[in-house]
Amino acid sequence: MNIMLAANITPFLHGGADYHIQGTADALRNAGCKVEILRLPFTFQPEQSILDLMQWCNKLNLNHPNGYRVDRLISLQFPCYGIEHNHHTAWIMHQHRAVYELYSPQNSSPALAQLKDAIIEYDHYALSHCTQRFANSKRVAARLYQYNDLKAQPLYHPPPAYQAFHHAQDLGYIFCPSRIETLKRQDLLIKALALAPKSLPIVIAGTGGQADNLMRLCEQLNLTARVKMLGAISEAEKIAYYAHATAVFFAPFDEDYGYITHEAMLSGKPVISCSDSGGPLEFIEHLNTGWIVEPTPEAIATVLEWISQHRNKVEQMGLAAQQAWPSFKISWNNVLSQLLEN
Structure with a gap:
């Protein structure tokens, strides 16, 4: 054909x-x-x-x-x-x-x-x-x-190299991989961190038009010691950062689909998202495989503090996310069976 x-x-x-x-x-x-x-x-x-x-x-x-x-x-x-x-x-x-x-x-x-x-x-x-x-x-x-x-x-289709994602030892950080743009709302996470003094540190991966503004925000809020901005990283590095994270933050505004939700779940990590984040909400079960909260720094800060105090429960949520992903039946075989059906 x-x-x-x-x-x-x-x-x-x-x-x-x-x-x-x-x-x-x-x-x-x-x-x-x-x-x-x-x-x-x-x-x-x-x-x-x-x-x-x-x-x-x-x-x-x-x-x-x-x-x-x-x-x-x-x-x-x-x-x-x-x-x-x-x-x-x-x-x-x-x-x-x-x-x-x-x-x-x-x-x-x-x-x-x-x-x-x-x-x-x-x-x-x-x-x-x-x-x-x-x-x-x-x-x-x-x-x-x-x-x-x-x-x-x-x-639905799977993220690239989805078989490579895996769970590994939690090394104590919140991972936030995405293009750094206004709609991805990394600034919400930074503002939340300022309200959560007991939170784990944040690791942000990616580049984009708002990267300089995000760095300035970290400086203004005196958070440079608690936020690591990696810039562009390789696929292998990304997979490793997922594997060793405690949880993943992905709370864009009205996202279409979002690979990050799937990559986190495949890595056995719960996802922090927001009630207006669109596509990710189709996969996250609140308080079981992640958190769905209001898009405010205060609501996200509450989750960040809870994560730092309940690491064992967070680990269990991540494994629940990993176990839930196959139930979505997302595969290229399923995609092709529908695209080529008639």
Whole structure:
């Protein structure tokens, strides 16, 4: 079977989407499919560049490019959903968040308001004409129904190298791996640490646009001795830090899916998250495999203090998380059975 995967590439901005795209391609190839990846250059500004890309997708037909038959088009990101194909499967990572759940009329320009209307119309038409619709999580499916009145089936996939994650001796720190950006809310953890003098130290891994601001916040709160910022680390280092952590902090705002929840559970570590964190809440059971608290420094500080005083119970929660993960039945075999069903 000849399959075309369609997605975006945003220069020098890399993250979970890249793993999702490559993981899907690898799984399809391992199943005997011939796979080509089409990645469209995407820029957030100016708004006209997005409109131009939408129009280009609308004019692109991938049934027989250069005379070669494409049996199935699987589009993973906006605006690839508008590409024409007779068997088009959309597997939605997320929509263009700036005009959906992150849109604020008070803080938006007229150009963004105009783009919002155009994208909602585009998404509704393009996605309603797809042969199949899947979403990365229940949260992504719920947004699609809320804003576009369209249904999609949640379809979970495993994180990269998921078999490598493992549990090891707790060395007494809270691990926080993620891109350091506003929506990931590492600042909540730092502010909570300032309110929790008995907390274990914090280890933060990752880079991003808010890294300098986070370092300044640590300095302002006199926390530099209690917070270790690793910057970019290798996959092997990441796996080791997970294995030896006491617990993992992952409390983004309205996350689509989030590999970190799964990586922590596979490593036998409970996850601290927040009530508005979106995708991670589909997997965390409060007080059994982690904590789901209000997104305030005070609420998180209470958990941090509790963790430092109940290490044995935290260990038990982590093992409960590790034992719970197989019940989600997340595998590439399951993904392919659904993507290639019809």
